[in-house]
Amino acid sequence: MDFAFTPRTETYRTKLNLFMDECVYPSEVIYEHQLEEAGDPHAQPVVMEELKKEARTRGLWNLFHPHPQWGPGLANLEYAPLAEIMGRSPIASEACNCSAPDTGNMEVLTMFGTPEQHDLWLRPLLEGEIRSSYAMTEPDVASSDATNVAMRVERDGDYYVLNGRKWWISGAAHPLCKIFIVMGKTDPGAPPHRQQSQILVPMDTRGLTVTRSLPTFGYQDQEGHVEVRFDNVRVPATNMLGDEGDGFAIAQARLGPGRIHHCMRSIGAAERALELLCKRALSRTTFGKRVAERSNIMDWIAESRIDIEMTRLLAFKTAWLMDTIGNKAASVEISAIKVAGPNMALRVMDRAIQVHGAMGMCDDTPLPRMWVWQRALRFADGPDEVHKMTIARRELRRHDPDFRAG
Numbered sequence: 139m140d141f142a143f144t145p146r147t148e149t150y151r152t153k154l155n156l157f158m159d160e161c162v163y164p165s166e167v168i169y170e171h172q173l174e175e176a177g178d179p180h181a182q183p184v185v186m187e188e189l190k191k192e193a194r195t196r197g198l199w200n201l202f203h204p205h206p207q208w209g210p211g212l213a214n215l216e217y218a219p220l221a222e223i224m225g226r227s228p229i230a231s232e233a234c235n236c237s238a239p240d241t242g243n244m245e246v247l248t249m250f251g252t253p254e255q256h257d258l259w260l261r262p263l264l265e266g267e268i269r270s271s272y273a274m275t276e277p278d279v280a281s282s283d284a285t286n287v288a289m290r291v292e293r294d295g296d297y298y299v300l301n302g303r304k305w306w307i308s309g310a311a312h313p314l315c316k317i318f319i320v321m322g323k324t325d326p327g328a329p330p331h332r333q334q335s336q337i338l339v340p341m342d343t344r345g346l347t348v349t350r351s352l353p354t355f356g357y358q359d360q361e362g363h364v365e366v367r368f369d370n371v372r373v374p375a376t377n378m379l380g381d382e383g384d385g386f387a388i389a390q391a392r393l394g395p396g397r398i399h400h401c402m403r404s405i406g407a408a409e410r411a412l413e414l415l416c417k418r419a420l421s422r423t424t425f426g427k428r429v430a431e432r433s434n435i436m437d438w439i440a441e442s443r444i445d446i447e448m449t450r451l452l453a454f455k456t457a458w459l460m461d462t463i464g465n466k467a468a469s470v471e472i473s474a475i476k477v478a479g480p481n482m483a484l485r486v487m488d489r490a491i492q493v494h495g496a497m498g499m500c501d502d503t504p505l506p507r508m509w510v511w512q513r514a515l516r517f518a519d520g521p522d523e524v525h526k527m528t529i530a531r532r533e534l535r536r537h538d539p540d541f542r543a544g
């Protein structure tokens with residue numbers, strides 16, 4: 139395995155770090171102020187559109203996209219260090235048109251979309267003109283098992299009609315959100331992995347209602363996480379992605395890269411937390427010594443550095459495997475990094491919060507908000523336990539090739 143940065147990764151890293159220093163970090167406070175002034179937690183701050191323009195001018199746009207036709211065509215291992223840098227700030231990914239769930243949705247549209255779907259939805263997404271949501275989870279069923287997804291998607295002539303409820307749909311409160319990719323059941327009689335399909339539903343379709351916005355530990359994320367009701371939502375049959383019954387396969391294809399992008403960003407967020415921890419520990423004195431000189435604090439700093447380095451190596455290994463043997467063959471490593479990334483970041487952030495004293499609990503630092511998002515990532519794209527099941531199964535099958543669970 140060779141994890142050395144390629145020349146183009148080096149070039150992008152230099153450009154991206156400069157963009158972060160010159161534009162992104164100084165805009166964080168402006169972004170918060172503009173949101174407050176708007177009086178709507180989901181408004182689009184003007185500064186974000188300015189950042190998007192600047193990122194484009196600097197050639198830092200759609201960095202995630204693996205196809206050279208649509209982006210720089212970086213391999214996963216080349217993109218990993220860039221996602222990490224963007225993960226240091228909550229506003230950097232959107233500025234570079236690299237934020238979830240759009241990245242996964244753009245990849246799905248690239249892989250499974252028709253030329254017409256590309257024109258209608260993929261191009262505006264790649265241009266950063268619109269945003270999108272991915273709607274799979276439902277309040278009425280345990281959605282960590284995708285075969286449970288129950289929303290009905292029924293054929294009616296040249297249309298499909300959708301009925302049901304979805305929740306925790308990220309991005310749907312963003313003012314630019316225009317399109318949903320919805321997973322639902324087209325054929326309850328088919329084998330379990332052929333019952334589901336994925337279909338495009340424009341946000342303004344009659345019968346689609348956002349019923350409430352769901353805060354995470356009290357935080358209203360700007361892009362929002364919402365509950366949505368579908369009452370006889372009717373879309374043309376041409377909105378189907380792939381064929382009827384492909385939903386499960388599309389979900390798998392979508393989640394490989396998407397999952398590891400989150401983990402790469404978790405590593406960047408952990409780096410920022412460790413930086414804040416060190417600066418605070420060096421600047422405060424108790425009982426005649428700087429906090430940084432206490433052996434337990436030095437232990438936390440060392441443990442954090444070890445945690446970050448180990449997780450980064452696992453992320454690189456996973457990205458390398460995806461590039462060399464493919465997403466499916468790398469599925470156990472994808473699960474491993476999906477568990478390791480947020481849990482590692484949570485440990486580092488918790489230490490950083492503790493070192494800040496009471497200040498660590500309020501929004502004078504980005505730490506609480508960062509912690510909450512990492513906590514949410516232990517659910518989003520599947521809870522830890524489901525990924526651990528994948529890892530444990532492979533381990534057990536080394537000893538019992540027929541091992542089954544669940």
Ligand SMILES: Cc1cc2nc3c(=O)[nH]c(=O)nc-3n(C[C@H](O)[C@H](O)[C@H](O)COP(=O)(O)OP(=O)(O)OC[C@H]3O[C@@H](n4cnc5c(N)ncnc54)[C@H](O)[C@@H]3O)c2cc1C
Pocket residue numbers: 239271272273274275276279280281282283305306307308309354363514515517518519520521523524527544
């Ligand atoms: C902030 C946030 C954003 C999200 N964004 C989206 C989005 O954009 N689109 C979308 O569709 N969904 C989204 N989700 C939903 C997320 O994907 C689901 O919450 C997740 O897949 C789990 O489904 P569930 O909540 O129905 O939990 P359930 O399936 O009810 O599971 C509950 C718990 O049971 C345990 N469990 C489940 N299976 C096993 C097992 N095999 N072994 C051991 N324990 C197990 C786990 O502890 C799990 O947390 C988001 C969630 C959050 C918190």
